Ligand SMILES: O=C(O)[C@H](O)COP(=O)(O)O
Ligand SMILES: [Mn+2]
């Protein structure tokens with residue numbers, strides 16, 4: 001971590017150290033068009049609305065999407081990984097999606113060590129398996145990257161390819177899985193025409209099969225292992241399209257996110273693509289959180305989270321290395337972004353006592369992503385990380401999620417006097433927003449408003465200060481729209497739900513008795529983004545921020 005003095009921070013000129021500082025991230029909470037489809041606006045969010053009266057001195061918005069958070073283009077919506085990385089690090093980091101684009105464009109993805117390793121497998125007759133999220137959402141993966149990679153791999157010797165797609169409906173509209181599977185079938189047919197035995201082998205919906213995160217429910221990964229590796233699933237079909245159509249016919253409640261696992265079989269009922277000894281396996285997601293668990297199942301000989309039944313000896317790589325501390329996986333195609341000297345590192349070196357808390361679904365966001373994709377604590381003595389276990393159901397069924405439990409834990413931390421910096425994430429706007437169920441989103445946003453108010457009251461009572469912000473939009477727009485921004489409807493006239501994040505900016509609000517009255521938001525940073533909040537909250541903790549961080553949003557005015 002370098003020498004202590006390298007990390008020593010100067011005191012801030014106007015804000016003193018010593019009073020507790022509360023940082024709240026409202027996940028999936030953008031500032032958007034105030035109409036009937038804006039869940040944040042339509043919900044009982046009176047407290048947060050009242051803070052807007054602080055505009056422009058203590059309430060403003062910042063960018064949370066596209067190039068402002070290191071994504072390839074301004075058409076890319078923000079997401080938790082890039083958002084929490086930026087807020088934790090104080091810098092705009094060229095993110096996984098962009099790094100994979102570059103590696104495909106300059107060809108390095110096919111010459112680096114990771115590819116050499118899988119090539120050994122298919123040069124010796126092994127099948128190349130590709131497992132990952134099938135969409136153009138650009139949050140965990142992108143279809144064009146998969147397509148370019150498959151073609152490039154075939155040109156370099158992969159003669160048998162099996163794709164194991166997970167349907168999305170979360171970063172893209174529900175129902176779009178059919179188009180993506182059709183596109184994939186077309187591209188696989190092109191490969192077959194070139195002599196490659198290329199097929200879809202198994203799949204399922206991302207929230208039910210394979211893509212669990214933060215060990216919320218290993219059963220999800222187990223289902224994926226059975227389908228992708230063992231070639232076993234309760235539902236067997238001769239084509240992926242048939243799987244999507246028939247499974248939906250059998251249960252209309254099934255959607256892209258929650259398709260059960262399925263396997264493609266030949267005329268004899270044999271699975272067409274189980275993973276065998278000597279095969280190559282690639283996870284083509286670039287984002288870590290939802291593929292760490294599957295990576296462990298492939299990589300760890302002594303894995304014990306479920307019975308793998310069969311553990312094939314394969315050449316396994318990730319699109320990226322998903323966890324730099326665990327070195328997981330050991331082999332990967334593209335080197336992940338290096339995120340160093342994060343705010344957490346500086347703050348522990350300067351003695352700040354931190355309490356970080358969320359529920360399981362967002363726990364790694366305020367710890368792992370926040371600390372630049374580092375697992376574990378930065379300092380055992382100074383930091384307390386507290387996880388509230390999430391429910392295991394679709395979150396529209398329990399839209400309050402664990403907001404009140406997180407509030408209670410944070411309140412106790414504030415009142416205890418044992419922590420200088422309390423950092424929490426409320427998952428509701430995002431996790432319920434992804435379900436597309438508007439009434440549930442209203443409950444989700446209202447409970448966040450209630451809990452934020454309680455915590456601001458607690459911070460006031462101890463003379464502290466607070467910053468409330470968000471990582472990207474989601475609940476702020478719950479309808480799909482045409483180019484004129486008019487809502488789209490189905491054949492019965494019902495609005496078509498928007499399950500994905502939005503491109504909206506997010507609000508930032510600051511206050512509390514410890515914030516001197518002559519400190520306010522400056523007016524000269526109209527294009528500020530999430531990375532600008534880092535220097536800002538370091539100021540609120542009483543420090544000048546490191547000089548290479550994006551500038552603070554604060555200024556001190558003379559009174
Ligand atoms: O993984 C998910 O749930 C979504 O793809 C993105 O949501 P997040 O970036 O808010 O986690
Ligand atoms: Mn998020």
Ligand SMILES: [Mn+2]
Pocket residue numbers: 028080430431434474501
């Ligand atoms: Mn989300």
